Amino acid sequence: MTPGRHEKQALLAPREIDSSNAVNGKHSRRTRAQRGAIRVILQVLLPCFFLCAVALYCAFNLLGDDNDDEDPTSQTSLETCAWATLQSSIPLLSVAPIERAEFLARQHRLASALAEAGVDAFVAEPSASSAYYANISASFELSERPFLMLVGADGGFAYLVPQFETGRIAGLDMVFDGAKVIAWAEEESPYDALARETKFTKVMVDEHARYMIAAGLQAAGVAVVPMSETVQALRAVKTGAEIAILKGINAFTLNLIRSLQKCIVLGVTQETVLSSAQALFSRAGVGEGFWAIVLFGDQASAPHGGKYGKTLRDGEFVLIDIGSSLHGYGSDVTRTILPSGAKVSSHLTGIWETVKLAQSAGFDRMWPNETCSEVDAASRDVVAKAGYGPYYPHRLGHGLGLEMHEHPYLNGANSEKLKVGEVATNEPGIYVTTEQAGEVGKTTGFGVRLEDPILVTEKGGVPLTGRRALSPYDP
Incomplete structure (x- = not known):
C-alpha cells in the first residue's frame, strides 16, 4: 500500500533527525578547532607580539640616545x-695635603710676628686665615654667635665658642698643640668672656673679620689693631x-x-x-x-x-x-x-x-x-x-x-x-x-x-x- 502524506513525514522524520545530528557534530568539531586556535593566539602569538613591540620600542629609544650622544654640541x-x-x-x-707640623710652624711664625707688633693675640673668624693657621674651614657658617680662633704672641692657642656648640666645634679637624676652650653662655657677652678668660688688652684682628667682632672686643675693653703687612706676608x-x-x-x-x-x-x-x-x-x-x-x-x-x-x-x-x-x-x-x-x-x-x-x-x-x-x-x-x-x-x-x-x-x-x-x-x-x-x-x-x-x-x-x-x- 502506498503510504499517505503523514506516513511519509513519519518515515522521513528519523532521517531528518540523523541529518541534524550530523550537522551539529561537524559544527561542534569546528568550534573546538577554533577555540584551540584562539588559545594558541592568546597563549603564544600575542605574547610574542607584545615582546616584539617592547623590543622595537627599546631599540628606537636606544637609537635616539645614541643620536643624542653623537650630537657634538651636547x-x-x-x-x-x-x-x-x-x-x-x-x-x-696626586699631591699630599698640608701636614700637621706645617700648621704648627705657621702658628709659631705668627706668634713671633705678633710679639714684634706688641699685641697679645691674633683673632680670626672661620676664614682663609683660620684655615691657614689651624685647618679651620672657611666654609664654617658665620652667624651672630661668634666662633673665634685665637693665636697668642706666646704661641698659645685658644678658641671662643658658644657653650652649646662645644661638641660640634671639637669635632672639627683643627690643628693645635694644646688649646684653651672659652665657652660662653647665651646670657653673657662672648667678648666679655674672652676678655675675662684671656686677660688680653690688645689684639690684631684678621682682615676678613666682621665689624661686629672688632666692635664687640672694643666694648669689652680690648684694644683692636688691623692686620699688619708683616702678618699678611706670612700667608702670601x-x-x-x-x-x-x-x-x-x-x-x-x-x-x-x-x-x-x-x-x-x-x-x-x-x-x-x-x-x-x-x-x-x-x-x-x-x-x-x-x-x-x-x-x-x-x-x-x-x-x-x-x-x-x-x-x-x-x-x-x-x-x-x-x-x-x-x-x-x-x-x-x-x-x-x-x-x-x-x-x-x-x-x-x-x-x-x-x-x-x-x-x-x-x-x-x-x-x-x-x-x-x-x-x-x-x-x-x-x-x-x-x-x-x-x-x-x-x-x-x-x-x-x-x-x-x-x-x-x-x-x-x-x-x-x-x-x-x-x-x-x-x-x-x-x-x-x-x-x-x-x-x-x-x-x-x-x-x-x-x-x-x-x-x-x-x-x-x-x-x-x-x-x-x-x-x-x-x-
Missing part, C-alpha cells in the same frame, strides 16, 4: 671627548708644600681647558661648555673651585661675563676662565681659544697677539723686589702702544692660594715689592663692547684675556700651569 659628547684626553692628567692631582709667601699643591691643580686646570679646546665645535652653547668643564673637575675628584666663566664672541667684552644662552659661531673666540681646588688651594687659569678649524679675522688675531705680548711683558718683570705697580705698568704699556689702553680696565693680577684673590695685588697703586715664594696671576686683557666697537673701527664687540698664576723665584717667574699659551689653537 654636554655628553663634549665631556666624553675631553675626558679621553684629560684622564691622563689625573696624576697631577708660599711654602714648598703649598707650591706643590698649586702646581698640581693649576697644571691640571690648563690641561682641562686644552682638552675642551680639542672637542668644542660650532653650535655649542656657553652653558654646555661651562657645565662640561665643571663635570670634568668632578669626574677627576676635585672641587669646582672659586670661579667659572665661558664666553663667546662679543659676550667676552664684559671681563666677568655677559648674557647667557649664546651659541658659538664661526669668527668668534671662546674665552674660558675657570678654576678648581685641591686641599683648599685654588687654580685660576684663563685662555682665549679657537676650536680646531675655526677662524677669526686678522684684527682679532692681532688683538690676541697683543694680549700675549702684554702678558710676556708682565711676566718678564715678575722678579723679587720689583714693585707690583711696575709689573702692572709693563703689561699696560704694551696695550697702550697698540692703541687699546682704555680697553684694559683691570689690574694685571692678584695673589692666589687659599683664596682666589689675596695678596699681593698687581695694580698701579701698589708699591709693595714682590718676594720669593709669592704667587700672583698674570692676566692682561682687552675688552671692547659692541657699543664701543665703532671707536676702534669695528661693528661687533670682543674680549681677549690670557691668565697664568706665576711663582716668583730667585730666577724670575715660573708659570704654575707649566706653560703659557702659544696661540688660540695651542693654549
Whole structure:
C-alpha cells in the first residue's frame, strides 16, 4: 500500500533527525578547532607580539640616545671627548695635603710676628686665615654667635665658642698643640668672656673679620689693631708644600681647558661648555673651585661675563676662565681659544697677539723686589702702544692660594715689592663692547684675556700651569 502524506513525514522524520545530528557534530568539531586556535593566539602569538613591540620600542629609544650622544654640541659628547684626553692628567692631582707640623710652624711664625707688633693675640673668624693657621674651614657658617680662633704672641692657642656648640666645634679637624676652650653662655657677652678668660688688652684682628667682632672686643675693653703687612706676608709667601699643591691643580686646570679646546665645535652653547668643564673637575675628584666663566664672541667684552644662552659661531673666540681646588688651594687659569678649524679675522688675531705680548711683558718683570705697580705698568704699556689702553680696565693680577684673590695685588697703586715664594696671576686683557666697537673701527664687540698664576723665584717667574699659551689653537 502506498503510504499517505503523514506516513511519509513519519518515515522521513528519523532521517531528518540523523541529518541534524550530523550537522551539529561537524559544527561542534569546528568550534573546538577554533577555540584551540584562539588559545594558541592568546597563549603564544600575542605574547610574542607584545615582546616584539617592547623590543622595537627599546631599540628606537636606544637609537635616539645614541643620536643624542653623537650630537657634538651636547654636554655628553663634549665631556666624553675631553675626558679621553684629560684622564691622563689625573696624576697631577696626586699631591699630599698640608701636614700637621706645617700648621704648627705657621702658628709659631705668627706668634713671633705678633710679639714684634706688641699685641697679645691674633683673632680670626672661620676664614682663609683660620684655615691657614689651624685647618679651620672657611666654609664654617658665620652667624651672630661668634666662633673665634685665637693665636697668642706666646704661641698659645685658644678658641671662643658658644657653650652649646662645644661638641660640634671639637669635632672639627683643627690643628693645635694644646688649646684653651672659652665657652660662653647665651646670657653673657662672648667678648666679655674672652676678655675675662684671656686677660688680653690688645689684639690684631684678621682682615676678613666682621665689624661686629672688632666692635664687640672694643666694648669689652680690648684694644683692636688691623692686620699688619708683616702678618699678611706670612700667608702670601708660599711654602714648598703649598707650591706643590698649586702646581698640581693649576697644571691640571690648563690641561682641562686644552682638552675642551680639542672637542668644542660650532653650535655649542656657553652653558654646555661651562657645565662640561665643571663635570670634568668632578669626574677627576676635585672641587669646582672659586670661579667659572665661558664666553663667546662679543659676550667676552664684559671681563666677568655677559648674557647667557649664546651659541658659538664661526669668527668668534671662546674665552674660558675657570678654576678648581685641591686641599683648599685654588687654580685660576684663563685662555682665549679657537676650536680646531675655526677662524677669526686678522684684527682679532692681532688683538690676541697683543694680549700675549702684554702678558710676556708682565711676566718678564715678575722678579723679587720689583714693585707690583711696575709689573702692572709693563703689561699696560704694551696695550697702550697698540692703541687699546682704555680697553684694559683691570689690574694685571692678584695673589692666589687659599683664596682666589689675596695678596699681593698687581695694580698701579701698589708699591709693595714682590718676594720669593709669592704667587700672583698674570692676566692682561682687552675688552671692547659692541657699543664701543665703532671707536676702534669695528661693528661687533670682543674680549681677549690670557691668565697664568706665576711663582716668583730667585730666577724670575715660573708659570704654575707649566706653560703659557702659544696661540688660540695651542693654549
